[in-house]
Structures are given as structure tokens and as C-alpha cells.
Amino acid sequence: MYHLDRPMYLMGYLANQSRVYLIDKEFNVIGYTLLLSLIEYKTLVMRGDLESANEILPSIPKTQYNSVAHFLESRGMLEEALEIATDADYKFDLAVQLGKLEVAKAIAVEAQSESKWKQLGELAMSTGKLEASEECLLQAKDLSGLLLLYSSLGDAEGVEKLASLAKEHGKNNVAFLCLFMLGKLEDCIQLLVDSNRIPEAALMARSYLPSKVSEIVAIWRKDLSKVNPKAADSLADPAEYPNLFEDWQVALTVEQNVASQRGHYPSADEYLNHAEKSDTTLVEAFKRMQVIDEEEPVEALDENGEPDEEVMETEENVDEAVQVDTDQPEETVLVNGNEVLTQHDE
Numbered sequence: 183m184y185h186l187d188r189p190m191y192l193m194g195y196l197a198n199q200s201r202v203y204l205i206d207k208e209f210n211v212i213g214y215t216l217l218l219s220l221i222e223y224k225t226l227v228m229r230g231d232l233e234s235a236n237e238i239l240p241s242i243p244k245t246q247y248n249s250v251a252h253f254l255e256s257r258g259m260l261e262e263a264l265e266i267a268t269d270a271d272y273k274f275d276l277a278v279q280l281g282k283l284e285v286a287k288a289i290a291v292e293a294q295s296e297s298k299w300k301q302l303g304e305l306a307m308s309t310g311k312l313e314a315s316e317e318c319l320l321q322a323k324d325l326s327g328l329l330l331l332y333s334s335l336g337d338a339e340g341v342e343k344l345a346s347l348a349k350e351h352g353k354n355n356v357a358f359l360c361l362f363m364l365g366k367l368e369d370c371i372q373l374l375v376d377s378n379r380i381p382e383a384a385l386m387a388r389s390y391l392p393s394k395v396s397e398i399v400a401i402w403r404k405d406l407s408k409v410n411p412k413a414a415d416s417l418a419d420p421a422e423y424p425n426l427f428e429d430w431q432v433a434l435t436v437e438q439n440v441a442s443q444r445g446h447y448p449s450a451d452e453y454l455n456h457a458e459k460s461d462t463t464l465v466e467a468f469k470r471m472q473v474i475d476e477e478e479p480v481e482a483l484d485e486n487g488e489p490d491e492e493v494m495e496t497e498e499n500v501d502e503a504v505q506v507d508t509d510q511p512e513e514t515v516l517v518n519g520n521e522v523l524t525q526h527d528e
Contacts, residue, residue, distance in 0.1 A: 184214050220246055224253055248272060274298055278305055283314060296322045303327055325356045336450035338364060365444035367391050371398065380405055392433040396421045429465050436464045
């Protein structure tokens with residue numbers, strides 16, 4: 183019933199007060215509340231006689247109900263503990279353990295606690311109740327959880343709303359990821375500039391929007407000149423020194439070609455069709471395409487579009503051309519590697 187921190191001795195029990203009195207070696211008297219009804223209830227529960235225990239329960243003061251609930255929880259009787267518990271936080275924890283989302287949600291609505299909404303959202307997500315999970319994560323302002331949810335569902339509209347919400351709350355990392363997944367590269371670069379991450383903005387422009395590099399480099403120079411003018415002057419602008427930027431013209435061409443595709447969002451079930459393409463850059467693919475176009479042999483085709491057998495036979499015969507060895511005497515000719523004697527005209 184109670185844990186004592188030192189040896190004590192029993193003095194007696196007053197039934198009208200429901201208290202037991204103890205004394206220690208220094209003659210300090212301490213009283214503890216000890217309800218007979220509570221002892222009887224716990225005894226019946228441990229014997230497995232729940233029907234008789236429930237009959238005694240109304241005689242236990244409600245101030246002791248949480249203690250009874252903790253006892254039932256320790257016995258693995260979570261359902262019964264949830265029904266008896268009166269503390270909202272404790273009931274919420276029991277409801278989460280039991281997976282009772284509606285009970286937990288009702289407590290979260292009343293408490294308006296972000297931590298409870300977040301915990302409830304994770305529970306809803308783990309049980310596949312995605313709509314309930316979205317509502318809970320929005321209430322909890324759990325932007326990272328919403329990013330996981332929307333990106334897993336391929337919900338472009340949800341990702342776009344999340345980008346705006348993240349900007350409002352100053353969560354630039356989440357906002358950047360949302361904009362990047364949506365292909366809004368201009369907004370990504372602008373977000374980096376607004377966050378005073380100008381070098382990162384320049385590097386991103388070099389990788390994804392080469393046409394913006396000169397603009398960002400100018401901003402970078404202006405910002406860096408306040409600290410180190412010499413370093414600012416050393417920044418190279420591709421408009422002035424295109425030779426310092428590898429495959430610069432190819433990158434500009436690729437940017438123009440793929441610009442129209444950035445607003446296209448494939449559905450999540452098409453992932454396997456695109457998974458193997460993630461290791462190849464667009465510049466590499468464009469250059470490889472050019473090489474293939476230049477080296478692709480032109481086969482002789484007949485009028486039906488099939489290889490022309492006569493032309494192929496002619497090509498094979500050409501491969502077997504007669505070779506003449508000029509080091510041999512005039513009357514000797516090498517035909518396919520065999521010596522053949524010829525007659526001189528007299």
C-alpha cells in the first residue's frame with residue numbers, strides 16, 4: 183500500500199478515520215490513509231472475482247479512483263483502468279495504449295495540447311487512419327509529420343499548402359523541401375536568398391537553374407563585398423567567364439528543354455519507373471543522347487523497311503577484297519591469303 187523510507191512500527195488503526203498510525207525510533211508518529219473498501223477491492227481483483235469487486239467500487243471515494251486505475255493497469259487490465267481513471271492525462275495515455283482514437287481525440291480537443299495532438303497523429307498514422315492523422319498533425323502544427331504524410335501520399339496540393347504554412351511559422355527547411363518536391367526551383371532559390379543563404383542559392387542555381395546564376399552571383403558579390411571586397415571580386419560570373427563553367431551551354435539547353443515538365447507530378451504508383459533514373463543527371467543524359475545520335479549507323483533498308491539482303495551480301499563481298507602484296511614477284515598475287523601464279527604478257 184505504501185513504501186516506507188525507514189523502519190517504522192505499527193501503533194493501531196482508527197476505523198472511523200480509515201487511517202493507520204505508525205511510529206519510528208525517534209517517536210515520530212505518522213498516519214496513512216488505509217481504506218478497508220480499497221483493500222477489499224484489490225483483494226477481490228487479485229482473486230479474479232471482478233463481479234464482487236465492481237460491487238465494492240462505489241464505496242471507494244472518487245479521490246482514490248486514479249489509484250485504483252493504476253492498480254488495474256499494473257494487473258494488465260487497461261480497459262477497466264480507462265473506465266475508472268479520472269485524470270485526463272492518465273486517461274489519454276491509457277486510450278493511446280488501447281488504440282482508442284476517439285476517446286483520445288475527445289481528451290485532446292478538451293485539453294488543446296500540441297503534444298497530445300502530435301502523439302495522437304502518430305498513432306493514427308501507424309494504424310492507417312490517414313485523414314485523422316492529417317487533422318491531428320495540423321492541430322499539433324507538426325510540419326515534419328505533415329511532410330512525411332503528404333510526400334508518402336504524393337499529395338501535391340497538400341505539399342503546396344504545407345510550404346505556405348512552413349513559411350508562416352519560419353520553418354524554412356520544411357518549406358524548402360516542399361518547394362523542391364513541387365519543382366518550384368525559382369521559389370527555392372528566392373527562399374535561400376531571403377534566408378541569407380546566398381552561397382547555397384548560387385550553388386543551387388548552378389545545378390538546377392543555370393540561367394539564374396548571374397543574378398545570384400551579383401547578389402552574392404554585393405553581400406560579400408561588405409565583409410571581403412577582394413573575395414567578392416574573385417567570384418566568377420558565367421556571363422563573363424563561360425569557359426570556367428563545364429558544360430555551360432549544355433546546361434542552359436537542358437534547362438530550357440525540361441522547364442515545361444517541372445509542373446508535372448507523376449503519381450506515387452509510378453515510382454518504380456523513375457527509381458533507376460535518379461543516379462543520372464540531365465546533362466549526362468543529354469550528352470549521351472548526342473553521342474548516340476552521332477555514332478548510330480545507318481542500315482540499308484528495302485522498301486518495306488527491312489534490311490536489304492542484296493546490299494548486305496555486297497558488303498560481305500567487299501570485306502573479302504583481294505589484297506596484293508607488292509613485295510612479291512610480279513607473277514605472284516595473294517588472293518585471300520593464298521598465292522596464285524599469273525602469266526606475264528609477252
